[in-house]
Amino acid sequence: MKQPWRKGEDLEMNNNWFRRLLLSYLPVFFIVTTILFIVFFQVFNEQNRKEALKANEFLGSQVMQYLDNSLRSIDFKVLREMLTNPSLKNYFANSPLDDVTAAIQAVGVMDELKLESPLIHSIYLVRDRDNTVLSNGKRIPLEDFPDAAFIKASRDHHVLRWEGARDFKAFPSQTPVRVMTLVRGESTGEDGLVVVNVDLPTVEKTILQMYDPNFTFVHVLNRAGEALWEPENPGKAGSAKLSKGEVFSEFTSSYGGWKVQTGLANGKVVKFALEFYTVWFAFAIVVVLIGVAWVIYVTRRNYKPIQQIVTLIQTVASQKKPGPERLQGNEFGFIQTTLESMIDQTRQYRQTYEENLILQKKYFFQELLEGKKAYDKEEFRAEMDKFHIPFLDSLDNRWTAAVVEMDRYRQFTEDYHEQDQSLLKFVLSTVLQETAQQAGTEVWAEWLSDRRLTAMLWVKENRPPGLFEQKLLSTYREWVEQNLGFTVTVGVGKQAEDLTGLRESLKEASHALAYKAALGCNRILPRSEVPDTNRDVYGFLQTISRLVQAMRLSEDEWEKHFDHLFQQMKSSVLSRQxxxxxxxxxxxxxxxEFGELSREYQELWADSLQELLKNLEDWETVEDLRRLCYESFRELAEKMGSMRHAKKNRTLILEIRRYVEENYSNPELSLTYLSEKFSINPKYLSKLFKEEIGDKFLDMLIRHRMEKAKQLMLETDKPIQEISEEVGYTNYNSFNRAFKNAVGVPPSDFRKQV
Structure with missing residues (x-):
């Protein structure tokens, strides 16, 4: 701790150093200013008036170029946003009149324009659809807007228009500001106006930096020939009073129509100074010699503190790193390098400290709730102060633990980018704290998992148990539902009077949240209101057994048992586990059950089970689970039914085919005959032949009979008439025609060829 005398000594030392710097450089400033004054008047006014004219022309062109470029740039940016920015088009033409989002987006566009162009004082939008003005983030009726008269006068001008200078104020109580105004019609001019006000005092200050008003004047005139500001009195814009002097150059803007005039000010003083050229020259030489001597003296005297600083830094550096250290560059470079190194180290240390503090805070929170360490009142208070958490006399109050779980978290991760996810989680935590503060209490919340925000809520003893927390968290839940694109479910434990009870309250909150699957999402689940589980294991086993048996036998009753199973789970209020x-x-x-079936059915179940497990990765309620399971079970039932039906049909067709091959000689063999024998519809039988064998019944029968006929003609000497009867043809002509169509030659020719 510093003593009073030491503090006064430091103050005196600082004042001495200030006076030394002031006395060191102030004379140099006057010397340089005097020399420049002499050189300016001697060289530019006496010896080369033409150079003065060129200088004024250059200054005038620079001022004109600055005005044109600055205002043209603003005009271009405004025009670019009007043509390309969908937010402006949406606000003027597409959005509903009361669309707050469109207004906010339009305000964002105006703010970006103001950030890009510091000369812009203000921007407002005039919308013709509802005759309102959007200014400073508010929509104001046109008749109530202070600049209404100017807007009405500008409605007929839909092309580029710069008005200046004029007085403008956004609010009636505001002091008017001198501005130049750009008016542009949105799109074709039928939707509204974009009005941009450029701050004239800012333009004036920028132009004043280009020249010395003591020797040169610059007049900027509008279309009416009035000065935009008074050069002799900077800051008083709009005065018609101009500096006296000869005008050396004049430029007229083809873009804005304003004029820029430049010339030398105080001409009489300059002429008087030129008459005493010899005196000025001698005085300049004396001043230069005095200035050189003074600078040498001051440099020698003021170098000693710098030398001491360098010596001190070298001494400290040599203590940290043995061995001599050489100076690289001059002393100021050495000091700058050392200071930059110290600043970087300090910044890195601060960043590391803040990151560690966040991790330590979360670890302390987790340690506090999980009961890994016991804390007395003083230790607890010290830790809370360390992390800047309100203490609220915590051990004399009550706590309630709550767990906030984000609903449909997988959908949340698919809809938002990682940065947006982190931002929304920060919003959830911040809104919970603000809701608690509005209710007159405090909350400490930390994200201990990806989808769960664990919170510790302070509750005063005079609060009714349970009601206060539920009301606060219900307000929080409703805010999230209304303002964010998702919902949350909150599990709440009972009030606790100490840390042990708080840890038990956290377990109760997590336990209550486990019943979200049965009770539904987007709600508050207090532990006291969660009913006890009524799980009838025998009833579940019966329903499951009936469901599996019905599925195995491909019965339609499986859907009834399926619905009954999920109704049992919902009515029993089961936890997620x-x-x-x-x-x-x-x-x-x-x-x-499927293990007892054939391999085909086992493979079918394995594929369905794999798809089912993939679908069950993300479900939150019983209804979600039922919807996911139903699709898999329905597809499995359809595939099993199709497989059983196909097997049954193929067995029947093979049996009929064997019968045809054995009884092909029967002349009465036909689809009608087979349908009566096997009790099947003739058309359906014909369809099955085509699907299972790939050929029509009649084609198959004729082909088989012709093969047998050729075999008999090759192996026996039986007459063709007899062979015809043996293969099922009672009419020889029918056999002859069928044989010729199948083989290509009549039966007699076939026997001769063989």
């Missing part, structure tokens, strides 16, 4: 255990029991029954 209990619901999952029931699903595992269902899968085990399926595997046992």
């Amino acid at each position: 209990e619901i999952w255990n029931t699903m595992e029991l269902l899968v085990q029954h399926y595997e046992r």
Whole structure:
């Protein structure tokens, strides 16, 4: 701790150093200013007036170029946004009149324009659809807007128009500001106007930096020939009073129509100074010599503190790193390098400290709730102060633990980018804290998992148990539902009076949240209101057994048992783990029953099970689980039914085919004959022949009879008439025609060829 005398000594030292710097450089400033003054008047006014004219022309062109470029750039940016920015088009033409989002987006475009162009004082939008003005983030009726008269006068001008200078104020109580105004019609001019006000004092200050008003004047005139500001009194814009002096150059802008005039000010003083050229010259030489001597003296005197600083830095550096250290560059470079190194180290240390503090805070929160360490009141208060958490006399109040879980988290991760996810989670935490503060209490919340925000809520003793927390968290839940693109479910534990009770309250909150699957999303689940589980294991086993048996036998009753199973789970109010255990029991029954079937059915179940498990990766309620399971079970039932039906049809067709091959000689053999024998519809039988054998029944029968006829003609000497009867043809002409169509030659010619 510094003593009073030491503090005064430091103050005196600082003042001495200030006076030394002031006395060191102030004379140099006057010397340089005097020399420049002499050189300016001697060289530019006496010896080369033409150079003065060129200088004024250059200054005038620079001022004109600056005005044209600056205002043209603003005009271009405004025009670019009007043509390409969908937010402006949406606000003027497409969005509803009361669309707040469109207004906010339009305000964002105006803010970006103001950031890109510092000369812009203000921007407002005039929308013709509802005759309103959007200014400073508010929509104001045109008749209530202070600049209404100017807007009405500008409605007929839909091309580029710069008005200046004029007084403008956005609010009636505001002091008017002198501005130049750009008016542009949106699109074709039928939707509204974009009005941009350029701050004239800012333009004036920028132009004043281009010249010395003591020797040169610059007049900027509008179309009416009035000065935009008074050069002799900077800051008083709009005065018609101009500096006296000869005008050396004049430029007229083809873009804005304004004029820029430049010349020398105070001409009489300059002429008087030129008459005493010899005196000025001698005085300049004396001043230069005095200035050189003074600079040498001051440099020698002021170098000693710098030398001491360098010596001190070298001493400290040599203590950290043995061995001599050479100076690289001059002393100031050495000091700058050392200071930059110290600043970088300090910044890195601060960043590391802040990151570690966040991790330590989360670790302390987790340690506090999981009961890894016991804290007394003083230790607890010290830790809370360390992390800047309101203490609120915590051990004399009550706590309630709550767990906020984001609903449909997988959909959330698919809809938002990682940066947006982090931002929305930060919003959830911040809104919870603000909601608690509005309710007169505090909350400490940390993200201990990806989808769960764990919170510790302070509750005063005079609050009714349970009601205060539910009301606060319901307000929070409703805000999230209304303002964000997702919902949350909150599990709430009972109030606790100490840390042990707080840890038990956290377990109760997590336990209550486990019943979200049965009770539904987007709600508050207090532990006291979660009913006890009524799980009838025997009833579940019966329903599962009936469901699997019906599925195995391809009965339509399986859907009734399926619906009954999920109705049982919902009415029994099972936790998520209990619901999952029931699903595992269902899968085990399926595997046992399908294990007794053929390999084809086992492979069919394996494929369905793999697809089912993939779908079950993301479900939150019983209804979600039912919807996912139903699709898999329905597809499995359809495939099993199709497989059974196909097997049955193929067995029947093979049996009929064997019968045809054995009884081909029967003349009465036909589709009608077979349909009566095997009790099947003739048309359906014909369709089955085509699907299973790939040929029509009649074609198959004729082909088989012709093969037998050729075999008999090759192996026996039986007459063709007899062979015709043996293969099922009572009419020889029919046989002859069928044989010729099938083989290509009549039966007699075939026998001769053989």
